[in-house]
Amino acid sequence: MSQHRPYEPVIGLEVHAQLLTRSKAFCSCSTEFGNDPNSNVCPVCLGLPGVLPVLNARVVEFVIRMGLATHCTIARKSVFARKNYFYPDLPKGYQISQYEDPICTDGFVEIELEDGSKKNIGITRIHMEEDAGKSIHDLDVDTLVDVNRCGVPLIEIVSKPDLRSPHEAYQYLSAMKQIVTYLGICDGNMEEGSLRCDANVSVRPVGSVTLGTKTELKNLNSFRFVEKALQYEINRQIALLESGGQVVQETLLWNPDQGVAIPMRSKEEAHDYRYFPEPDLVPVLVPEEQIESVRKTLPEFPMARRDRYIAEYSLPKYDADILTESRDLAEYFEATVRALKRRNPETAKMASNWTMTDVLRVVRERHIEIRDFPIQPERLAGMIDLIADGTISSKIAKDLFEEMLASGDHPGIIVKAKGLVQVSDEGAIERAVAEVLEKNPEQVLKYKSGKHQVFGYFVGETMKIMKGKANPKLVNDILKKKLES
Amino acid sequence: MVTVKDVEHIAKLARLEFSEEEKQKFTHQLNRILEYVEKLNQLDTATVEPLSHVIDLQNRMRDDVVRPGLTAEEALMNAPAKTDKFFKVPKTVKGEEGG
Numbered sequence: 206m207s208q209h210r211p212y213e214p215v216i217g218l219e220v221h222a223q224l225l226t227r228s229k230a231f232c233s234c235s236t237e238f239g240n241d242p243n244s245n246v247c248p249v250c251l252g253l254p255g256v257l258p259v260l261n262a263r264v265v266e267f268v269i270r271m272g273l274a275t276h277c278t279i280a281r282k283s284v285f286a287r288k289n290y291f292y293p294d295l296p297k298g299y300q301i302s303q304y305e306d307p308i309c310t311d312g313f314v315e316i317e318l319e320d321g322s323k324k325n326i327g328i329t330r331i332h333m334e335e336d337a338g339k340s341i342h343d344l345d346v347d348t349l350v351d352v353n354r355c356g357v358p359l360i361e362i363v364s365k366p367d368l369r370s371p372h373e374a375y376q377y378l379s380a381m382k383q384i385v386t387y388l389g390i391c392d393g394n395m396e397e398g399s400l401r402c403d404a405n406v407s408v409r410p411v412g413s414v415t416l417g418t419k420t421e422l423k424n425l426n427s428f429r430f431v432e433k434a435l436q437y438e439i440n441r442q443i444a445l446l447e448s449g450g451q452v453v454q455e456t457l458l459w460n461p462d463q464g465v466a467i468p469m470r471s472k473e474e475a476h477d478y479r480y481f482p483e484p485d486l487v488p489v490l491v492p493e494e495q496i497e498s499v500r501k502t503l504p505e506f507p508m509a510r511r512d513r514y515i516a517e518y519s520l521p522k523y524d525a526d527i528l529t530e531s532r533d534l535a536e537y538f539e540a541t542v543r544a545l546k547r548r549n550p551e552t553a554k555m556a557s558n559w560t561m562t563d564v565l566r567v568v569r570e571r572h573i574e575i576r577d578f579p580i581q582p583e584r585l586a587g588m589i590d591l592i593a594d595g596t597i598s599s600k601i602a603k604d605l606f607e608e609m610l611a612s613g614d615h616p617g618i619i620v621k622a623k624g625l626v627q628v629s630d631e632g633a634i635e636r637a638v639a640e641v642l643e644k645n646p647e648q649v650l651k652y653k654s655g656k657h658q659v660f661g662y663f664v665g666e667t668m669k670i671m672k673g674k675a676n677p678k679l680v681n682d683i684l685k686k687k688l689e690s
Numbered sequence: 691m692v693t694v695k696d697v698e699h700i701a702k703l704a705r706l707e708f709s710e711e712e713k714q715k716f717t718h719q720l721n722r723i724l725e726y727v728e729k730l731n732q733l734d735t736a737t738v739e740p741l742s743h744v745i746d747l748q749n750r751m752r753d754d755v756v757r758p759g760l761t762a763e764e765a766l767m768n769a770p771a772k773t774d775k776f777f778k779v780p781k782t783v784k785g786e787e788g789g
């Protein structure tokens with residue numbers, strides 16, 4: 206019996222990404238989100254008789270970008286196909302997709318495993334298709350249909366069954382999100398449906414090379430429950446096999462509220478889509494020159510960028526990970542570093558700290574995008590220069606940062622106007638230190654008897670007298686000297 | 691060979707309902723059509739590229755520009771059932787969609 210043999214999961218993901226085009230895939234209707242129901246529509250996306258679709262050139266450009274970013278082969282000729290099924294939110298009765306000749310094939314994406322090592326996850330294909338409309342089931346006794354989303358361009362990215370754990374699946378999905386947002390082809394928002402994920406899941410005894418029977422898990426539409434849903438399904442399949450049962454090939458719908466996957470009412474013909482070439486759309490030919498010109502517009506990708514930050518700026522991996530999470534943040538940080546007068550590992554680390562903590566904090570508090578952050582990278586760099594050359598202390602910098610946020614002025618101007626310049630006049634600091642020690646004979650005795658934790662108190666008191674402007678290093682040095690003399 | 695079962699399957703996919711008599715008739719007709727097309731298999735097509743489109747055109751595309759379409763009122767004008775903003779269809783169960 207093999208009941209104690211451990212099982213390994215085999216997971217493949219199908220990711221749909223909604224493209225950030227202005228108009229729909231095959232008509233000129235707006236793709237804008239949140240408009241009145243059935244207001245972004247025309248005879249083409251309503252599926253009225255006698256109309257002809259015309260392909261949006263930007264859809265092709267975007268899918269080529271994605272294909273190149275994931276090391277795919279770009280097909281010189283690809284063809285659209287009709288995928289036939291009946292559902293009220295699909296007025297034509299078919300979805301325009303690609304079947305036999307997808308535009309991108311055979312690529313890979315690099316993910317990072319828990320032990321820090323890297324693994325390539327194969328991509329079988331990426332194809333172009335259109336979205337369906339929206340059915341609303343809970344507003345009326347009948348189902349209500351909004352066709353606005355119908356015809357909005359999507360790409361479907363199909364991975365090979367290379368994922369071996371729910372965590373790997375999560376990492377893959379995060380990588381997808383990072384790539385599409387870096388490329389600027391999709392906003393990557395899973396909660397709002399711009400990025401959607403279905404999974405094919407099977408399990409097999411470790412060491413086995415054949416695949417077990419798979420189930421399709423749909424509706425994994427939040428980063429929060431992708432891992433949970435996959436783990437649920439893996440556990441279910443293992444329990445089934447261990448009790449002598451068999452996995453049935455079926456489609457399950459993840460229910461996040463109940464934390465269970467529910468089989469969709471099984472219909473044998475559900476997957477009988479009777480694909481055939483779309484006669485209304487001519488083949489898409491991609492010349493080599495187009496591939497090369499798109500290749501030139503590709504940005505530097507997160508992992509490469511992260512490795513470069515570590516090598517070039519000596520940043521810790523932790524910093525590099527956070528800074529490269531989004532392209533906007535990475536570019537803000539880099540612009541800051543570029544603008545520094547003195548560029549070295551120390552000032553780069555300061556730029557990293559300010560970006561990761563203070564900049565991100567304000568961005569989150571104000572619910573704004575990095576590109577709308579009021580302090581320009583050059584100004585932040587100016588402030589870091591002032592800290593680095595000893596003009597202001599890090600403590601004063603915190604106040605200066607707030608001033609810059611409020612007024613948008615150049616840091617040098619604020620420092621002059623508000624008298625924030627750091628005092629490095631040893632005489633002045635010595636006088637303040639003497640005053641503090643004189644006023645606190647008991648604390649001085651404590652210190653001299655070995656209770657060194659009162660040191661911080663002396664620093665604080667000295668700073669108070671100096672109105673926070675004293676050079677902290679000098680304060681420390683002078684205090685030590687006086688206390689230990 | 692197309693059987694009555696095939697016809698029933700295709701009819702179901704197309705949401706069509708036929709009488710027994712019609713099913714027999716269509717089974718016969720479909721088989722006749724397939725026999726006719728079968729003739730093509732007598733030709734050697736090993737060196738012929740599969741044809742997906744009869745007109746020799748490629749890359750007909752439009753720029754990504756938004757143009758006004760229809761208003762919701764116009765879009766809903768001929769709908770058999772509607773509210774002021776939506777098409778109305780018989781209740782469908784969530785999660786039954788294909789795609």
Ligand SMILES: [Zn+2]
Pocket residue numbers: 229232233234245246247248249250251356759
């Ligand atoms: Zn339209």
